[in-house]
Amino acid sequence: MEPIYLDNNATTRVDPEIVAAMLPFFSEQFGNPSSMHSFGDKVGRAVKQARKQVQKLLGAEHDSEIIFTSCGTESDSTAILSALKAQPERKEIITTVVEHPAILTLCEHLEKDGYKVHFLEVDHRGRLDLDAYRSLLSDRVAVVSVMWANNETGTLFPIETMAQMAHEAGVVFHTDAVQAVGKLPISLKDSTIDMLSLSGHKLHAPKGIGVLYLRRGVRFRPLLRGGHQERGRRAGTENSASIVALGKAAEMAMEHMEYENTFVAAMRDRLEEGILSAVSHCFVTGDPENRLPNTCNIAFEFIEGEAILMLLNKQGIAASSGSACTSGSLEPSHVMRAMNIPYTAAHGSTRFSLSRYNTMEEIERVIAAVPPIVAQLRKLSPYWGVDGPVEEPGKAFAPTYA
Amino acid sequence: MWDYSEKVKEHFYNPKNAGAVEGANATGDVGSLSCGDALRLTLKVDPHTEIILDAGFQTFGCGSAIASSSALTEIIKGMTVDQALTVSNQDIADYLDGLPPEKMHCSVMGREALQAAVANYRGEEWSDDHEEGALICKCFAVDAVMIEDTIRANSLRTVEEVTNYTKAGGGCSSCHEGIEEILVRVLEEQGEVFDPTAAAPVAAPKPAAGGLTTLQRIRRIEAAIESVRPQLQMDKGDVELVDVTDDTVYVNMTGACSGCQMAAMTLNGIQQRIMEELGQFIKVLPASEQQKQAAVGG
Numbered sequence: 001m002e003p004i005y006l007d008n009n010a011t012t013r014v015d016p017e018i019v020a021a022m023l024p025f026f027s028e029q030f031g032n033p034s035s036m037h038s039f040g041d042k043v044g045r046a047v048k049q050a051r052k053q054v055q056k057l058l059g060a061e062h063d064s065e066i067i068f069t070s071c072g073t074e075s076d077s078t079a080i081l082s083a084l085k086a087q088p089e090r091k092e093i094i095t096t097v098v099e100h101p102a103i104l105t106l107c108e109h110l111e112k113d114g115y116k117v118h119f120l121e122v123d124h125r126g127r128l129d130l131d132a133y134r135s136l137l138s139d140r141v142a143v144v145s146v147m148w149a150n151n152e153t154g155t156l157f158p159i160e161t162m163a164q165m166a167h168e169a170g171v172v173f174h175t176d177a178v179q180a181v182g183k184l185p186i187s188l189k190d191s192t193i194d195m196l197s198l199s200g201h202k203l204h205a206p207k208g209i210g211v212l213y214l215r216r217g218v219r220f221r222p223l224l225r226g227g228h229q230e231r232g233r234r235a236g237t238e239n240s241a242s243i244v245a246l247g248k249a250a251e252m253a254m255e256h257m258e259y260e261n262t263f264v265a266a267m268r269d270r271l272e273e274g275i276l277s278a279v280s281h282c283f284v285t286g287d288p289e290n291r292l293p294n295t296c297n298i299a300f301e302f303i304e305g306e307a308i309l310m311l312l313n314k315q316g317i318a319a320s321s322g323s324a325c326t327s328g329s330l331e332p333s334h335v336m337r338a339m340n341i342p343y344t345a346a347h348g349s350t351r352f353s354l355s356r357y358n359t360m361e362e363i364e365r366v367i368a369a370v371p372p373i374v375a376q377l378r379k380l381s382p383y384w385g386v387d388g389p390v391e392e393p394g395k396a397f398a399p400t401y402a
Numbered sequence: 403m404w405d406y407s408e409k410v411k412e413h414f415y416n417p418k419n420a421g422a423v424e425g426a427n428a429t430g431d432v433g434s435l436s437c438g439d440a441l442r443l444t445l446k447v448d449p450h451t452e453i454i455l456d457a458g459f460q461t462f463g464c465g466s467a468i469a470s471s472s473a474l475t476e477i478i479k480g481m482t483v484d485q486a487l488t489v490s491n492q493d494i495a496d497y498l499d500g501l502p503p504e505k506m507h508c509s510v511m512g513r514e515a516l517q518a519a520v521a522n523y524r525g526e527e528w529s530d531d532h533e534e535g536a537l538i539c540k541c542f543a544v545d546a547v548m549i550e551d552t553i554r555a556n557s558l559r560t561v562e563e564v565t566n567y568t569k570a571g572g573g574c575s576s577c578h579e580g581i582e583e584i585l586v587r588v589l590e591e592q593g594e595v596f597d598p599t600a601a602a603p604v605a606a607p608k609p610a611a612g613g614l615t616t617l618q619r620i621r622r623i624e625a626a627i628e629s630v631r632p633q634l635q636m637d638k639g640d641v642e643l644v645d646v647t648d649d650t651v652y653v654n655m656t657g658a659c660s661g662c663q664m665a666a667m668t669l670n671g672i673q674q675r676i677m678e679e680l681g682q683f684i685k686v687l688p689a690s691e692q693q694k695q696a697a698v699g700g
Contacts (some may be wrong), residue, residue: 304438306464310414324438325464325505331436344462347438380420380468382431382442382460397462399433399440 003316004362008202009151009179009295009353010320014245015204021248022206025241033238034229043240050247057250058196058213059187067212067230068243072178072199073102075212076145078223078234079174079195080106083143084115085221087172090142094171096120096128096157097338099147103176104334107145120146125287126155126339133162137169144173148180148196152322152335152351153286154295156180160191167192172218178202182253183260183292194218200242204355205249209242256356264354265293267363271352272296274367279374281389285341285349294355297322299341300348300374302383302393308350311373317366322349344383344393406465407499413469418476423458430518432530433511439463441471443515445478447523452483459515466498466505473497474512483520489513492638503543507534538580541573546584553588560600561585569633573667619680620646626679627653630672641672644689651676652689 031039166173174195182203200209227235281301305321322333336346378384382397390396426444433440446456459471478486491509521528535546565571638658645652673686
């Protein structure tokens with residue numbers, strides 16, 4: 001049976017059209033875009049076109065605001081470290097507790113260097129308190145960095161509003177939009193967002209290519225020096241094949257934007273409704289009213305996520321989980337913990353993330369596969385009785401070093 | 403994706419002895435909900451012979467937790483209670499053809515469930531001294547709590563010392579930053595400052611090899627090898643001295659050490675010990691190398 005890939009927030013398939021677009025840049029068009037001969041010239045033009053394609057997807061005012069990087073993580077690090085370097089008198093950062101590790105780990109590291117980091121908390125639906133945010137904005141803050149869409153739950157933050165609030169307070173605003181770009185219409189020229197990170201492999205371009213959008217006029221200090229590439233803002237020979245691929249991916253994302261928001265969203269809704277109506281004691285995490293069209297995160301109570309994934313995988317279904325075990329850490333996902341999801345449910349949280357390559361037939365197959373898997377694992381669970389949880393699960397089973 | 407053995411997968415997909423045992427007279431509940439692994443072991447023990455007639459498990463946990471629980475029940479069925487208590491977590495892991503380092507704690511949980519169930523059967527209180535920290539060294543599966551405790555107990559100051567005491571950091575060395583962070587924290591609590599340039603304390607200087615008789619030399623080499631054996635034996639391996647020449651010591655790695663991917667690293671460790679003991683540079687090679695050289699020479 002054909003495998004079913006529902007892990008598109010982790011990474012996506014490179015579209016064959018995109019592969020075809022990038023292939024010549026390994027062989028015939030191998031020149032260095034900086035070179036003064038025809039080999040370089042053609043590549044230079046292709047990079048320029050790709051820059052325009054990305055500019056269009058982001059709705060940026062100038063194509064020079066697009067800086068190609070190696071990945072979303074590099075874009076994130078560049079943005080935050082630049083803001084700190086350019087404003088040495090400002091020693092505070094505002095971010096949220098549910099950011100991707102690319103931001104979170106960096107901020108925790110910066111705390112050790114003496115920076116004060118404010119981690120905004122979220123409620124049980126994963127929503128921010130904008131009043132709390134407003135109260136932290138001051139001329140001590142070097143940068144605000146808030147993700148546009150959460151990778152685990154798909155929950156969207158009011159980024160344009162938050163950028164406006166930062167702008168009014170005179171604070172630089174960065175957003176990690178790795179999950180949002182390509183799935184949501186974005187118009188940066190109509191916003192006050194100063195910096196934005198995106199990653200190619202989340203929108204059907206290859207791994208190893210990212211972008212940092214940098215609004216014209218925002219003070220900037222490069223992370224990598226040593227070359228004039230990207231106007232001296234990101235040294236290093238251009239990854240031309242992947243840049244071309246990302247340009248093509250940006251163009252295709254524009255074409256499919258409506259499809260993502262209608263048909264992909266409909267498949268997601270069907271999947272969610274199908275599972276919720278067939279399985280008891282499970283619930284959707286995050287803010288279902290306000291999320292990416294492709295993401296659905298369901299917490300199955302009293303069972304553990306890695307076990308769910310292994311049984312799904314056996315049937316060729318790929319998903320992902322917020323359990324501790326899947327990452328080798330000692331705690332379930334920080335996003336689940338931040339929303340105060342109890343441990344017995346957080347470990348069973350399972351993320352299904354779709355793409356335009358999925359079909360309704362696949363969704364029906366997943367809906368049929370999930371209930372027996374959940375039942376099989378609950379049969380092994382000390383919290384589960386004959387056909388429901390044991391009475392007072394927390395008391396009936398309270399292991400020694402809980 | 404974890405690199406699970408076929409045996410782990412088999413015990414996960416088709417677990418043995420799942421569910422509570424009917425008429426059980428021993429129960430052990432262990433695990434940690436924050437970590438996402440918890441296990442209830444139920445046993446039916448014959449009160450006259452103390453033989454475990456039946457064992458069953460209920461597990462909230464990942465693939466390897468379920469597989470470890472299943473393996474545990476298979477191992478102990480038919481044993482007496484005393485025999486069962488000799489089953490180590492390594493036995494459970496071995497039964498499953500090994501577990502990834504991040505997952506060794508699943509086998510530890512199995513062993514602890516067994517101890518708890520036996521205590522329950524005997525009407526004793528079982529208290530657990532197990533505390534688990536984040537995994538720091540993936541080569542040797544050493545966690546933060548273990549490193550921290552060892553630093554405190556032995557007043558360690560350098561990464562090198564931590565490696566000598568716990569093995570952590572002795573492999574690929576990617577975790578040295580993590581070890582340094584723990585050193586910084588613990589030393590700070592003791593009012594000290596971590597010095598990354600400090601060398602590990604050197605043992606009192608030994609007389610140069612020139613001053614030793616051949617017998618003294620060999621005795622010292624033997625003593626050095628003796629001193630590393632307990633550590634190897636903990637991992638079910640061993641080493642024996644085969645021959646000594648002017649600048650080379652030949653040894654046989656036995657047990658789990660033979661064919662172990664870490665054997666080269668272990669040899670380096672032994673070499674270091676012997677050099678400290680003799681105060682002279684010396685190579686430590688597997689005895690098979692000596693045979694090869696002999697063959698070439700002949």
